[in-house]
Amino acid sequence: MSELIFAIELAYWQQTLIKVLVAAVLIPTTALILGIVFLFKMMSWMQSRMGPQEAGPRGLLQLAADGLKFLQKEDIIPDRADRFVFKAAPVVVLASTFLTYVILPAGPDLIIENLPTGIFFAMAVSSLSVVGVLMAGWSSSNKYALMGGLRAGGQLIAYELPLILAVMGVVIQAGSLSMQDIVWAQADGSMFGFGGLGLPFVITQIVAFFIFMVAIQAELTQPPFDMPVAESEVVGGFHVEYTGFRFLFFFLGEFATAFAFAAIAATLFLGGWWVPGIDPNSALANIVGPIALFVKIMVVAFLIFWFRFTYPRFREDQLQRFAWKYLIPLALANITITGILVVVL
Amino acid sequence: MTVTDSQKMAYVAAQAADARVNLQFETEDGMTLNMGPQHPATHGTLRIVAQLDGEQVVRCEPIPGYMHRGYEKLCEVRTYPQVTTLINRIDWLGSFANEVPFILAAEKLMDVEAPPRAQVIRTILFELSRLGNISLFLGDLGIQLGGITIGFYAFRDREFVLNQIEAATGGRFHPNFDRIGGLKDDLPKGWIAETHRAMDRMRRLCDEFEELVLGNEIFQARTRGIGVIPADIATSYGMSGANLRATGVDWDLRRDACPPGLSYDLADWKVWTHPDGDSYARTWVRLQEVRESTHIVDQLLDSIPAGPIMAKVPRIIKVPEGEAWVATENPLGEMGYYVVSKGDLVPFRVKIRSASFNNISVVPWVTRGVFVPDVITIMASLYFILGDIDR
Amino acid sequence: MIRLSSADTPTTDAADEAVETVTDERREALLARITEVLGDAVVQSHIRPGDDLWVRVTREAWADVADASRNRLGLRFFDFLSAIDWLPSPFGRDMDAQEDLDADAAAAEPAPIVTGYAGGDTRFQLLARVFDVDEHIGVTFKADLPDEDLSAPTWTRTFLGAEWHERETWEMFGISFTGNANLAHLYLPGAFEGNPLRKDFPLLARRVKPWPGIVDVEPMPGAGDEGDSDEGGAS
Amino acid sequence: MPKVPGMVKGLGVTFRTMVETLKPSGGPATVQYPHEKEEPSPRARGVIALHEENCTACMLCSRECPDWCIYIEAHKTLAPPRRAGGKPRQVNQLDRFAIDYSLCMYCGICVEVCPFEALFWSPEYEFSEVSIADLLHEKERLGEWMETVPDFEPYEAGSEAKGKKVPR
Numbered sequence A: 001m002s003e004l005i006f007a008i009e010l011a012y013w014q015q016t017l018i019k020v021l022v023a024a025v026l027i028p029t030t031a032l033i034l035g036i037v038f039l040f041k042m043m044s045w046m047q048s049r050m051g052p053q054e055a056g057p058r059g060l061l062q063l064a065a066d067g068l069k070f071l072q073k074e075d076i077i078p079d080r081a082d083r084f085v086f087k088a089a090p091v092v093v094l095a096s097t098f099l100t101y102v103i104l105p106a107g108p109d110l111i112i113e114n115l116p117t118g119i120f121f122a123m124a125v126s127s128l129s130v131v132g133v134l135m136a137g138w139s140s141s142n143k144y145a146l147m148g149g150l151r152a153g154g155q156l157i158a159y160e161l162p163l164i165l166a167v168m169g170v171v172i173q174a175g176s177l178s179m180q181d182i183v184w185a186q187a188d189g190s191m192f193g194f195g196g197l198g199l200p201f202v203i204t205q206i207v208a209f210f211i212f213m214v215a216i217q218a219e220l221t222q223p224p225f226d227m228p229v230a231e232s233e234v235v236g237g238f239h240v241e242y243t244g245f246r247f248l249f250f251f252l253g254e255f256a257t258a259f260a261f262a263a264i265a266a267t268l269f270l271g272g273w274w275v276p277g278i279d280p281n282s283a284l285a286n287i288v289g290p291i292a293l294f295v296k297i298m299v300v301a302f303l304i305f306w307f308r309f310t311y312p313r314f315r316e317d318q319l320q321r322f323a324w325k326y327l328i329p330l331a332l333a334n335i336t337i338t339g340i341l342v343v344v345l
Numbered sequence B: 001m002t003v004t005d006s007q008k009m010a011y012v013a014a015q016a017a018d019a020r021v022n023l024q025f026e027t028e029d030g031m032t033l034n035m036g037p038q039h040p041a042t043h044g045t046l047r048i049v050a051q052l053d054g055e056q057v058v059r060c061e062p063i064p065g066y067m068h069r070g071y072e073k074l075c076e077v078r079t080y081p082q083v084t085t086l087i088n089r090i091d092w093l094g095s096f097a098n099e100v101p102f103i104l105a106a107e108k109l110m111d112v113e114a115p116p117r118a119q120v121i122r123t124i125l126f127e128l129s130r131l132g133n134i135s136l137f138l139g140d141l142g143i144q145l146g147g148i149t150i151g152f153y154a155f156r157d158r159e160f161v162l163n164q165i166e167a168a169t170g171g172r173f174h175p176n177f178d179r180i181g182g183l184k185d186d187l188p189k190g191w192i193a194e195t196h197r198a199m200d201r202m203r204r205l206c207d208e209f210e211e212l213v214l215g216n217e218i219f220q221a222r223t224r225g226i227g228v229i230p231a232d233i234a235t236s237y238g239m240s241g242a243n244l245r246a247t248g249v250d251w252d253l254r255r256d257a258c259p260p261g262l263s264y265d266l267a268d269w270k271v272w273t274h275p276d277g278d279s280y281a282r283t284w285v286r287l288q289e290v291r292e293s294t295h296i297v298d299q300l301l302d303s304i305p306a307g308p309i310m311a312k313v314p315r316i317i318k319v320p321e322g323e324a325w326v327a328t329e330n331p332l333g334e335m336g337y338y339v340v341s342k343g344d345l346v347p348f349r350v351k352i353r354s355a356s357f358n359n360i361s362v363v364p365w366v367t368r369g370v371f372v373p374d375v376i377t378i379m380a381s382l383y384f385i386l387g388d389i390d391r
Numbered sequence C: 001m002i003r004l005s006s007a008d009t010p011t012t013d014a015a016d017e018a019v020e021t022v023t024d025e026r027r028e029a030l031l032a033r034i035t036e037v038l039g040d041a042v043v044q045s046h047i048r049p050g051d052d053l054w055v056r057v058t059r060e061a062w063a064d065v066a067d068a069s070r071n072r073l074g075l076r077f078f079d080f081l082s083a084i085d086w087l088p089s090p091f092g093r094d095m096d097a098q099e100d101l102d103a104d105a106a107a108a109e110p111a112p113i114v115t116g117y118a119g120g121d122t123r124f125q126l127l128a129r130v131f132d133v134d135e136h137i138g139v140t141f142k143a144d145l146p147d148e149d150l151s152a153p154t155w156t157r158t159f160l161g162a163e164w165h166e167r168e169t170w171e172m173f174g175i176s177f178t179g180n181a182n183l184a185h186l187y188l189p190g191a192f193e194g195n196p197l198r199k200d201f202p203l204l205a206r207r208v209k210p211w212p213g214i215v216d217v218e219p220m221p222g223a224g225d226e227g228d229s230d231e232g233g234a235s
Numbered sequence D: 001m002p003k004v005p006g007m008v009k010g011l012g013v014t015f016r017t018m019v020e021t022l023k024p025s026g027g028p029a030t031v032q033y034p035h036e037k038e039e040p041s042p043r044a045r046g047v048i049a050l051h052e053e054n055c056t057a058c059m060l061c062s063r064e065c066p067d068w069c070i071y072i073e074a075h076k077t078l079a080p081p082r083r084a085g086g087k088p089r090q091v092n093q094l095d096r097f098a099i100d101y102s103l104c105m106y107c108g109i110c111v112e113v114c115p116f117e118a119l120f121w122s123p124e125y126e127f128s129e130v131s132i133a134d135l136l137h138e139k140e141r142l143g144e145w146m147e148t149v150p151d152f153e154p155y156e157a158g159s160e161a162k163g164k165k166v167p168r
Helices: A012-046 A062-072 A083-103 A118-126 A128-139 A143-174 A179-188 A206-219 A244-270 A284-310 A316-344 B002-027 B071-075 B080-087 B095-110 B116-144 B149-169 B191-214 B217-223 B231-237 B279-301 B355-360 B372-382 B386-390 C025-041 C062-071 C097-106 C162-173 D006-022 D060-064 D109-113 D139-148
Strands: B031-035 B047-053 B056-063 B322-330 B333-341 B349-353 C042-048 C052-057 C077-085 C124-132 C137-145 C151-153 C176-178 D047-050 D070-079 D089-100 D119-122
Touching (some): A012 A083, A012 A284, A012 D006, A062 A244, A083 A128, A118 A244, A143 A206, A143 A244, A143 A316, A179 A244, A206 A284, A244 A284, B047 B372, B056 B372, B071 B080, B071 B349, B095 B116, B116 B149, B116 B191, B116 B279, B116 B372, B217 B279, B217 B372, B231 C077, B279 B372, B333 B355, B333 C077, C025 C052, C025 C062, C062 C124, C062 C137, C077 C162, C124 C162, C137 C151, D060 D070, D089 D139, D109 D119
Antiparallel strands (some): B322 B333, B333 B349, D047 D119
16 A cells, blocks of 8 residues: 555545545646647647747646636636536536546555456446536537537447447456456466566457547547537537636546546556566565556557547547447457457466 | 718618527527537638537528628729739639639730730749648648648648749739739749749648548548539539539639630640539549649749730720620639729729639538538538638 | 630620621520520620620510520529629719719719610619530620619529529619529628619718828929929829 | 558658657748748738838829828928039928828739839838737838848849849
8 A cells, every 4th residue: 555655654534635635636737748748749740830839848838827827717607507517517527537546556556546346436437527528518508518518428428338348358358347456467467478578458458459449539529539529510519618717627627537548548458557577566666657657658648649630520420330330349249259268268 | 971870770780680580590490500600610700500400400501791891892993903902802812813814804805915924924823822722621621520630731831832922922812913914023033943842742732631631531431422412503503613523514614714814725734523522522623633733833834935924005004895704713613703894994893703602602502401510521622712702 | 715806896786796807606606596595585695706795685584594594505504693783983983082072063964874795775784694514605694674673583493503693683783583582681781771882882981081192292382383293294 | 452541541641740840850840930930032022111212202102002001291392403503403302101001901002103113012021019000100110111121033034024123
């Protein structure tokens, strides 16, 4: 447990407080990192420009400045909006992100709460955001928001299924729902009898990895699945009426969720905090682990954002068809084959 | 002045009329989605009122006029050389191309012809403005469909074309370079070589567009079979340019009815058509047109004859009495000017036939029963410039 | 296409056309076909050899002209539809500000209306152009509209694209089209008064501000007026 | 060779561009505007400069301007004779020459019609103002632009146009 590093015995409430604070700091920080590195810098480079340059060294503080700007803005609530629901929606979205962070392991002992059903919990809470999105879309009393919210609702539910089914393959192979156990399973695994590199599940579960990446793209409502927020038709979709810090909540939620999903993908398929050559039981793993996890997250996030900046978007009916007709059968087939192989081998 | 008072009244009445339109739409069945006039999909201020049943469009009507500047009236108080400044701003992306048909109409009435060198340079600039215009279409289409990256590429490479237009004419967007009987000035040194390089950049943009957008399976799923316009409907609506050629009608004013004063016959080129008539076909035809256009420019650049650039015209231009209709194949389609002269300094009547006006009037016909995202695809693939609709 | 000459006589009968040395067989043939199909509806015509063909038809036959063009003459492509107000502008160029003020007073006796190619008897004329995309030949139709009844049959039954053009003509000239149910404002705000493209509609932009070019160089104190125009003489 | 799916090719395009942008030899297509500036072409129509000595207040530019944005005031005065012992000449003394850039359409007709080479285009473009009234440039301001007027470029081969010189 985390308190062991500091060799301090803490009371339960103290532990909880620290954990809450860590998560509360992590969410904006990770969102900022993703926003700066990918949304501002990488997108700019891919479009042959340099991105923001003025705020901070090489413009790295631009997003922080934007955040401050959002905080200063007037909080506008439309006249005919359902005020309570309108105000609650961003909180719901952010809460779902917040809860996802609870089960992310960053080292053998660095985890906020090692739930035995960790990945199941993550899938469950991440689908909470649908509720927030629908609340936002419905309460805004705006047709664009309504259309965006409904599209988002349909899309998030449709892609929740392939997401979970993709995870199932990994779970079957690891034999556990706990995030830590999945990492251990990959660290202890062996490739063709050679155990030095362990067995990142991306090798055996490449189909699941593909489905997972597609599904999180859709869950994040990013291109090519960004029809719910398509700015060229529904002008931002469910958050079209939000300003100031409420919009900031959505923004943070989007990028923190991207980070969380990237972390889950890194943990499930790339071995999480585990690095070949470092004894997972040593204290060193607690220091190298977060760095390794961060690097792996950035690799996954790079893929997510690379797709985002390259592809045009699907139409809503096309992406539904894609989910139900192709992704889900594929995921089911993957589970079946994995199950058979696990039993046979 | 009493007129301003009545204008004030007209404004109030207009607000009320707008409210009435909204009410009328609201009280009918289904949901009415009002896109614009300030909507990201309507680069410019075009309002689209769509009546929806779920996500399906029952009726969709574009409402232009938010940028109507009354050029036909304004032309009646401007002398012939002054008119070109004004009509630059009709299709503001292909601005030089706007001047040409008007100047040709005036030349026809005055019975003068530009010297060969001026004709070739005029044609080159005409094609450059086509490149500047359609390259932005390629980028804009990507942006409308969610792939924003190609938009930046288009802006990046269009810059080379605009730089060439600026280096020759002095104006990036509003060259005002065409004159009755020739051109304002000759080309600066080094321009030809630099333009060849710009053409290479444009061809690279075409390749990138093909790889990034046109070849993308998602893009094809979004555009193939969407917004199909048969040839019969297209001619009935008077659609022109790539929109008409995408319906399979082999009709290009540059080749088939090139007015004297442009020298397309010096180049060896091809008119592309596509039989499908859908959004993909329109995009494909435009992409091929950009490629073809770079080849036209390349060939003409190597065949600029030596000589003067202005024919002998009087300093004070009075155009003899008569009527003339000249249409050219502008980036957006057929643009024509019906100029009526009474032998005065100013034209008596100028009817401006702009391409987007006819091209966009087909929208109510083509959007029945499509989905809301397809409205965006169709509008983007029909490609309009608001100044070209509203004039 | 080679431009041969321009006929500058504004009103030329089809008969006069033969006098000219240059003839344009394709357009003559098209005109013959039009006359054959439309019969009495053709009032007058004019050909500029190698350039264009104008045909003036009766107002009553206006809708038949569209139908015949598209379905029988092969002129399938609808180019545009508009109108001309042949009234000489009572405001001049709106430029010579001082003269303008005088012109306002003189507007009571308007100059005679002179119409263009293919003639005309009325102040307002409809103007429309159709094209044959296979034969690459076009024709401009005109029709007279009497002042007391500015209306014509609609073209929208034949050419769907005519709807917007008719709406524009309706609001700009005040010409209504019977059969076009959707004559709503296209460009102008809902309750705009007046028809801007009529010649007697003033262009406000040119009237609210004095023309800066009217100012002249102040003469030498005590000097005569003879030095007034020496430098400006180039204009 | 099997066909590469278009979606994969697209990824290649964006990745290539990123590498191109980050490469020292490539670099971005943009410039960081206030710190570095692109050189506009010498013919660029940025702002109109007035060479006051050449202006004879003939009013041509003002009359040809489609936007009515040039204001000229002048009076006649006696100038010293050209040759010693000659008669004093009567010339136009320019009192005011102003261009309202909030109306100007940058068409260049005034520069073109000027028979005495008093107006020139300068590619300078940085003269935006907070207040629209400040866009009315009087003759002193227009005279200052004269320094920024570049020399006329030589013409492309085959041209018969005569090169012109900018009075300095």
